[in-house]
Amino acid sequence: xxxxxxxxxxxxxxxxxxxxxxxxxxxxxxxxxxxxxxxxxxxxxxxxxxxxxxxxxxxxxxxxxxxxxxxxxxxxxxxxxxxxxxxxxxxxxxxxxxxxxxxxxxxxxxxxxxxxxxxxxxxxxxxxxxxxxxxxxxxxxxxxxxxxxxxxxxxxxxxxxxxxxxxxxxxxxxxxxxxxxxxxxxxxxxxxxxxxxxxxxxxxxxxxxxxxxxxxxxxxxxxxxxxxxxxxxxxxxxxxxxxxxxxxxxxxxxxxxxxxxxxxxxxxxxxxxxxxxxxxxxxxxxxxxxxxxxxxxxxxxxxxxxxxxxxxxxxxxxxxxxxxxxxxxxxxxxxxxxxxxxxxxxxxxxxxxxxxxxxxxxxxxxxxxxxxxxxxxxxxxxxxxxxxxxxxxxxxxxxxxxxxxxxxxxxxxxxxxxxxxxxxxxxxxxxxxxxxxxxxxxxxxx
Numbered sequence: 009x010x011x012x013x014x015x016x017x018x019x020x021x022x023x024x025x026x027x028x029x030x031x032x033x034x035x036x037x038x039x040x041x042x043x044x045x046x047x048x049x050x051x052x053x054x055x056x057x058x059x060x061x062x063x064x065x066x067x068x069x070x071x072x073x074x075x076x077x078x079x080x081x082x083x084x085x086x087x088x089x090x091x092x093x094x095x096x097x098x099x100x101x102x103x104x105x106x107x108x109x110x111x112x113x114x115x116x117x118x119x120x121x122x123x124x125x126x127x128x129x130x131x132x133x134x135x136x137x138x139x140x141x142x143x144x145x146x147x148x149x150x151x152x153x154x155x156x157x158x159x160x161x162x163x164x165x166x167x168x169x170x171x172x173x174x175x176x177x178x179x180x181x182x183x184x185x186x187x188x189x190x191x192x193x194x195x196x197x198x199x200x201x202x203x204x205x206x207x208x209x210x211x212x213x214x215x216x217x218x219x220x221x222x223x224x225x226x227x228x229x230x231x232x233x234x235x236x237x238x239x240x241x242x243x244x245x246x247x248x249x250x251x252x253x254x255x256x257x258x259x260x261x262x263x264x265x266x267x268x269x270x271x272x273x274x275x276x277x278x279x280x281x282x283x284x285x286x287x288x289x290x291x292x293x294x295x296x297x298x299x300x301x302x303x304x305x306x307x308x309x310x311x312x313x314x315x316x317x318x319x320x321x322x323x324x325x326x327x328x329x330x331x332x333x334x335x336x337x338x339x340x341x342x343x344x345x346x347x348x349x350x351x352x353x354x355x356x357x358x359x360x361x362x363x364x365x366x367x368x369x370x371x372x373x374x375x376x377x378x379x380x381x382x383x384x385x386x387x388x389x390x391x392x393x394x395x396x397x398x399x400x401x402x403x404x405x406x407x408x409x410x411x412x413x414x415x416x417x418x419x420x421x422x423x424x425x426x427x428x429x430x431x432x433x434x435x436x437x438x439x440x441x442x443x444x445x446x447x448x449x450x451x452x453x454x
Contacts, residue, residue, distance in 0.1 A: 009210055011037035014046045014109045019153045021078075023103045023361070024056040026122030027063070029192050034121045035067060036189045042072035049073075051157055053102040054080040058087050064165045066178045075165040076157065078102045079232060083168060100232045102156065103372040105361050106149050114146040115139070116377055117359055118263075118348045125346065128197050132296070134346035135321070137261070139359045141222055145377055148224035152375060159229040220381035225360070227373035236370050243362060243374050250356055250378055257284045259351040259392055263344070265289040266303040266365040272310055279314045286392065287311070288400055291320035292442060293433035294344045300365060302445035308415060312405045319400035321345045322419050323433060348376070351392075354385045401432055 011018060018041055025031050042048050050067070054077050057064070061083070068075040081087050081098060090098045108114040117138025123129040125136055141149075156162060166172065173181070192198060201207060209215045231241035239245055251258075251274070258278060265287065267275065278285055295301045311318055323342050350358040360376015362368050379385075396402075401419035417428040431439055 010107065010109045010113060010115070011041050014041045014044075016046060016110050017108075018046055018048045019051075019106075019108045019111075019150060019157075020049070021051040021102070021104050021106050021153055021156060022121055023053045023101065023105060024120040024122060025052055026056065026120070027060060028123045028128075029195070029197065030123050030126045030128050031121050032185065032189055033192060036185075038073065039067075039070065042070050045072065047072055049153075049157060050075045051078060051153070051162065052076075053078045053104075055101050061165060061169045062173055063181070065169045066173055066181055068165045069173075069178060076162045077165055077168060078156065078159075078163075079161045080163050080168055083170070100371045101373075102161075102229070102232070103361050103368065104152075104156070104226070104375045106153060106375060108146055108149050108153060111150045112146050113140065113142045114149040116141065116149065116361075116375060118346050118361055127200075132342050132344060134344050137347040137349055137359055139377060139379075140217075141377060143222075145222040145224055149226075149375070149377075152224065152226040156229045156373075161229060161232060218381050218383045220379050220384070222380075223378045224375070225358075225378060226375040229373060231373050242369060243376070244369050247358065247378070250352055250358070251350075254278060254283055254352050255281075256353050257351075257389075258286070258353075259389060260285075260287045260364065261345065261347045261349045262287070262364040263290050263295070263346050263348070264297060264300040264304075264363040264365045264368070266300060267307055267311075268366060271364065272307060275311060275316055276314050279316065284317070285315075286317040286319070286396075288319045288321065288345065288392070288396065290345045291323065291401060291433075292431040292438065294321040294323035294342070296344055298438075298442055299445050302442045302448075303365070305442065306446055308403065309405065309413060312403060312415070313410070313413075318403040319396055320403065320417070320432075321400050324421075325399065349388070351385050351388050354389050355382050356380055357385050357388060401428070 018038060020038070025034065038048050038050065048070075050073065052064075052075070057077060058081075064075050064077070067073055079098070079100070079102060081090050105119060106114055106116050115138050118136045119125040119134075119138055124132045125134050127133055206215075225243050225246040227243045228241050234241055275285055289304065290296075290301065292298070292301050292305075308318060321343060323344065325343050348360055348362050350356075352358075357379045358376055359379075360374060362374040362376055368374055398420065401417040404416050404418060405413040406416050407413035414429065417432055419426065419428075419432065421428075421432070
């Protein structure tokens, strides 16, 4: 909808844009805007762009579209080898996600552009959250985008392609792309979107908005070229006043949660002050990155001992939640948490791309916004209160001898409340693999 309303410019930055249904529909909307004379700038991290330079060059060939790749891999060497050996360069990525129209309206959040992020993947559905903002927030996001766009790590796609597609090749591929997109507009997925509550509210002009003060927090792109020990480039430092000022309650949504020793000390400080802390992250069965779960699992007992309320997503949502999600056409997809948000004292809300793990905090760049909005904060907190027992397993320590306690999981299995003594929906080899990864010195990279 925002792309359709654009009059002057679209500036969009993403970590990943998949070559799938949602990715194609997204690119098509940029094309349509460019055809109307809108200036489109598309900035993509290179993590998922292997073998796609030619296609991006064709997009860039439109006179109103410019494509740049952030922190590109070398094109004459295998990517896997570069990623393994390129610590400090290729392992540090721009994880930012933003979509800004006319410097007036912007979308920030956790979603990349791909089927699994927008309920179009039959196998996997990420539960995610974005926020639509206008006014000063949009202008601050635009300023952040310009920093990345003009940075030394930002390369025009034309400088990375050895041989640009011929005019005939470009015409043929554009025709194939147009035919594919036309087919998708008649698909069941698009019909589900047209029938969704959000689409109806937009069509009827009934979309409700909440008004409040917003503060954009973003890493400087120099973070990727400076030493990781230099904390002044970390977004988390901008969040510190909010996090240290919590008085009563902190709710965290983080799909990848590896607090480290510093995080454990922070949560202990909150608990010593009587602050209620609740955390929702992925379970071993719902996560898409087992190595991160290995890093997280070593901190579970410490968190539970201090009184942190810890929840792990149930990959098998109950029938009520599945019915709501099926509006997007996902059917029986496995659920996985991908939202990154905090709610502080039911007054402040952070929504963005930041995970609570060393990779987000130290290695990658991120962006988000903090809102002073009791209305949004209460909405999210009350939703957590009502739904958490249906969506997740509650973890608890069993046993009285410190160091010998066992973790148990309380949650719904086939609609019935159960208590489990092993990670839900996992087999021996899955647990063994994660246990093995726990002893590896990889925490700084996850």
